[in-house]
Amino acid sequence: MNVxxxxxxxxxxxxxxxxxAGAPGPAFGQAAxxxxxxxxxxxTLETKDGVGIRxxxxxxxxxxxxxxxxxxxxxxxxxxxxxxxxxxxxxxxHSIIVPDLRGHGQSxxxxxxxxxxxxxxxxxxxxxxxxAMLLDLEACKKFLMDKNNAGECxxxxxxxxxxxxxxxxxxxxxxxxxxIPDLPAYKxxxxxxxxxxxxxxxxxxxxxxxxxxxxxxxxxxxSVMIVAGKEDAKGTSEAKRLFASFQAHHPKPPxxxxxxxxxxxxFLIQPNTKVAGTxxxxxxxxxxxxxxxxxxxxxxSDRKGEYVWTERKSPLEN
Numbered sequence: 001m002n003v004x005x006x007x008x009x010x011x012x013x014x015x016x017x018x019x020x021a022g023a024p025g026p027a028f029g030q031a032a033x034x035x036x037x038x039x040x041x042x043x044t045l046e047t048k049d050g051v052g053i054r055x056x057x058x059x060x061x062x063x064x065x066x067x068x069x070x071x072x073x074x075x076x077x078x079x080x081x082x083x084x085x086x087x088x089x090x091x092x093x094h095s096i097i098v099p100d101l102r103g104h105g106q107s108x109x110x111x112x113x114x115x116x117x118x119x120x121x122x123x124x125x126x127x128x129x130x131x132a133m134l135l136d137l138e139a140c141k142k143f144l145m146d147k148n149n150a151g152e153c154x155x156x157x158x159x160x161x162x163x164x165x166x167x168x169x170x171x172x173x174x175x176x177x178x179x180i181p182d183l184p185a186y187k188x189x190x191x192x193x194x195x196x197x198x199x200x201x202x203x204x205x206x207x208x209x210x211x212x213x214x215x216x217x218x219x220x221x222x223s224v225m226i227v228a229g230k231e232d233a234k235g236t237s238e239a240k241r242l243f244a245s246f247q248a249h250h251p252k253p254p255x256x257x258x259x260x261x262x263x264x265x266x267f268l269i270q271p272n273t274k275v276a277g278t279x280x281x282x283x284x285x286x287x288x289x290x291x292x293x294x295x296x297x298x299x300x301s302d303r304k305g306e307y308v309w310t311e312r313k314s315p316l317e318n
Contacts, residue, residue, distance in 0.1 A: 035061045037090060040083075045099075045143055047135040050113075051120070054106035055079065055099040055140065058086045060153060062093030064309040067300045068144045068153040070137060071098045072166035074277050075205055076122055078105035081163075081278040085288055094296065095153040097140050101133050101169075127206045137173045141191070149311050156307035157300040158191040161291070163277040167200035168207050174222060175212035186315055193307065194223040194295050198287075199235045199276040200242050209242075219249040223265040223299035227287055231274035243268045261298050 038059040045053045056079055060066030069089065071082040079098040086096040100107040103120040110118045120129065141158070148155035158177075162170030173192075180189030202209055212218055224246050228239035243266075250266040271285045280287045300307070 035093070037061065040087070040090075043143070045139040046111075047102075047132075047139045049132055049135055050111035051102045051132075051136070052107060052109050052111075053099050053102065053136050053139050055097050055143070056083070056086070057143070058090040058096040058098075060090060060093050060095035064151050064154055065093070065301070065304055066153040067094045067157045067159055067296055068147070068155060069094060069096045069159045069161060069296075070140050070144070070170075071096060072137065072160065072162040072170050073098075073101065073104070074164035074166050076104070077163070077166075077278065080105075082161075082281070084283070085278075085281040088283075088288060089292060089296065092292065092296070095144070095147065097143060099136055099140055101136050101166075102129065107136070125205075130205050130207055133169055134173050134176060137169060141177070145312060148309070149313055151309075154304070154307060154309040155191050155312060156309065157193055157304070159194040159196070159295065159300060160192055161196040161198070162200070163198040163280075164201055165204045165207075167197040168204060168209050170195055170197065171200075171209045171212040171218065172207065175215040175218045178215060178217040178221065183315060187312065188314070190217070190221075192222065194225075194299050196225045196227070196291055196295055197239075197242070198227050198278065198280050199232065200226060200228075200238055202238060202241070213245055216249075219246060223295060224250075225267040225269060225291060225295050227269045227271075227280055227290075229273040229275055229280065230270045231272065232276050235276050236270065239268065239270070261302070264294075265299055267294055 041057045043055050043057055045055055047053055071086060073079060073081055079100045082098045086098055089096055103122040103125045108120045110120055112118055144153060144158070145155055147153050160170045160174060174195055177189045177192045182188055226239045226243050228235035230236060246266055251263070253264045254260055269287060269290050271280065271287055273280070273285060
């Protein structure tokens with residue numbers, strides 16, 4: 001037997017096991033028997049300030065039981081970094097949208113009010129442009145709201161994943177979502193129910209999480225998972241500092257492991273690695289499965305009886 005091939009096969013097997021869900025059923029990322037996974041689709045969304053945001057949409061087959069997830073890359077990154085993880089969650093039936101933030105990837109054109117266009121480059125973005133990235137996420141939510149109303153996902157179970165600088169945006173946008181006042185007989189916000197922060201930062205490029213953490217709902221209403229590699233000293237320090245901010249506002253995790261599935265809603269995950277950001281999602285690490293099980297399944301899918309699907313059409317729409 002060729003020893004090299006045997007070792008390669010063993011490595012592939014090990015990676016596959018890392019993606020395998022603990023409960024009986026298909027491997028993580030493989031559709032349930034008889035389910036058809038639609039291919040990802042690239043779309044262009046226009047923000048309120050005229051930026052064409054390029055996104056990839058991964059349709060979920062669970063339809064009204066599908067968890068919608070927005071994945072936000074870091075500064076200097078691009079949406080393709082999330083593709084393997086997005087496909088794996090899509091394989092479980094969920095619906096994922098992954099944008100290129102303005103000035104990144106294929107999102108570099110803004111239509112100005114005078115009908116001229118402006119080219120956006122990440123390293124030349126102004127402070128106002130950085131703040132306006134929240135509009136990029138708002139465009140993603142509008143897209144998901146349309147999918148909700150078409151019965152293709154349940155916006156009430158919205159989850160946001162943010163990496164590094166993307167974690168700042170994720171927290172700031174979650175705070176904005178929980179701060180929108182309702183209209184008569186119409187719920188406008190409070191849709192973000194869970195957030196995953198990969199190598200989170202306190203501040204970068206003039207944006208900070210300070211204001212977001214002053215919103216009580218962000219601290220107490222969201223299910224939160226914070227992830228940083230143990231060998232990443234700076235990342236671990238930032239993660240533990242942020243975890244402490246949430247800890248005082250969440251119940252202590254149950255000592256009985258059987259109760260964790262129903263009760264624990266704050267997690268600090270520290271894999272043995274020095275990689276950071278979206279690299280923490282490699283299948284060789286336990287992070288993808290931790291997110292899929294403890295956040296997507298425990299805190300969202302398993303609570304679909306609480307987060308009931310409804311059609312959400314604004315009375316302000318034509």
